[in-house]
Amino acid sequence: MADLKDFRLECPLPLNDNERVQLAHGGGGRRMHELLENLLLPSFGNDMLLERHDGATLNIAGAKLAFTTDSYVVRPLFFPGGDIGTLAINGTVNDLAMCGARPLYLSSAFILEEGMPMETLRRVVESMRVSARAAKVQLVTGDTKVVDKGKGDEIFINTAGIGVVAHGLTISPRSVRSGDAILLSGDVGRHGIAIMATREGLSFESAIESDCAPLWEPVAALLAAGVEIHCLRDLTRGGLSSGLIEIAETAGLRMAIEESLVPVREEVMGACEILGLEPLYLANEGRFLAFVPQRDVERGLEILRRFDVSRGAACIGEVRVHPAGLVTMKSRLGTERILDMLSGEQLPRIC
């Protein structure tokens, strides 16, 4: 495999001030990472940001907490299986869960466009209420801003979240070890296809619904059973591939997966063929990776499969040492290829 290392991407170029922001800078791929590495991390850099995790873990006044934030700008606002309100709750709940933290409290901040129908806001708020109740979190503080017509897009939502960490593990990309098994909590690609199909007005024989769901329950069960979780990662923008690549790069290890082990529903595969999309790069909103020692694989899968949201859990590969920082995938035909981050954007405004 030594030759593979030559494929490793060059260090990203410094951002140029004459450059302009592109959609790809928010797409979860290579351009977004350039923005992070070259501008945001050097400016705000501290140990917690440099962990490059889904949230920060903080020790405050004797309490161990997780803290995270996401803005939601998805179009369309409503899609099969969810809407911007369910995303805004579950997305932030899941980022806390990926720190191994029980989600407790959320903030919600709305940026509304002048002229948007109040009925749309009411539907979104109702979704948030229902999703927050289902995920057992409370919305405790908020903010509302309105921007002029033509300066927004109906509604953008930011949620930040606080969760409590009640275990002694260090769940982080840096805790991943060579030999770890890579567990995936279910089939991938449904959220991306649900959005894409709605946007393009496509209809399939059976509607493909977003997988949008809260993920704390299966994580809590893994922790309660004493499964030694090294890292967790939910697979949102950029999909399974980008999640694996981020962890490979931060951990300085190789992620070796097998295509045939990655669950993808037949209808998602069919839609991908029609639309020219790659299922492993499609966004998900209810799927995560868990890195665990081999001895915990069987027990981990058995626990995950107890929950609807992770009934389709599978072990898709393992962590190796060389070549460091790469993700390799063995195809159904037995050939091996490197998965790289998209430099552009497969689907803008997916969440």
Add this chain to the structure above:
Amino acid sequence: MADLKDFRLECPLPLNDNERVQLAHGGGGRRMHELLENLLLPSFGNDMLLERHDGATLNIAGAKLAFTTDSYVVRPLFFPGGDIGTLAINGTVNDLAMCGARPLYLSSAFILEEGMPMETLRRVVESMRVSARAAKVQLVTGDTKVVDKGKGDEIFINTAGIGVVAHGLTISPRSVRSGDAILLSGDVGRHGIAIMATREGLSFESAIESDCAPLWEPVAALLAAGVEIHCLRDLTRGGLSSGLIEIAETAGLRMAIEESLVPVREEVMGACEILGLEPLYLANEGRFLAFVPQRDVERGLEILRRFDVSRGAACIGEVRVHPAGLVTMKSRLGTERILDMLSGEQLPRIC
């Protein structure tokens, strides 16, 4: 004063689904309160939201914390005395300070418009870095989204913040008591005028700069000295009047102030006359109210005046019982009038 109660506004009308969002729904005035009272609070309602405070105070795993969020959509992005980056840090730092919490950690989430110059983002991020350092807070988690050209306005920023509460007071509108003195930390109206003047291309003899500044230090000094703070409120959208009205309504008490005691700089007064604006409704980004018992007035003012940011502190009035929920102001001529919230918007997108 009994006759005044007839002026009390009717209970706001329920929002109509055929209605559309207006700029005033984000302006900090009566329409924003209707949106809160009729849609957001009933949906998300819990004890912490119902406090109607600048942030929520939470007990988590033995730690007493404050949690708050704000999105920043100010236009123009750069103005005398600050920019959207300084606002995004100081605004959230100040909301924590108003809970009596030492600001510790902030999240930052960007919504960028495709095509915005990278140079603008770089300047804003640098402002955030400098402001965070000055306010002694760390940016520990973040998010970046990009929306299509024409669906945003260069840059919107959300920050959420966590602070630690290390005192035993209940700092809340509900702790305000009849007889409390109303301390104001300095002259009002500069932020509003700085924005308005830039927007309209007006220039005054001496440039009026925004008062944007972090407020934790004077609050910490009041707490350290054992001043019995009943409530704190920073005076942002809607200005001094709206801040007082919100507290009057939540506390069910009357706020009685005297116009001649409210510090307003001569140049702000002059600009207000030219622009037809009311200084007491103008936004501030470095001013706050402190409600304290009469016995703490002298000491409180002496402490506030030690800090640049609150050197102009003054006692502007006191809390009375009747008529409940109103703010009254004695004019320079000795007449008394009721201050009501603006139903519209004096200056949209002020923060």
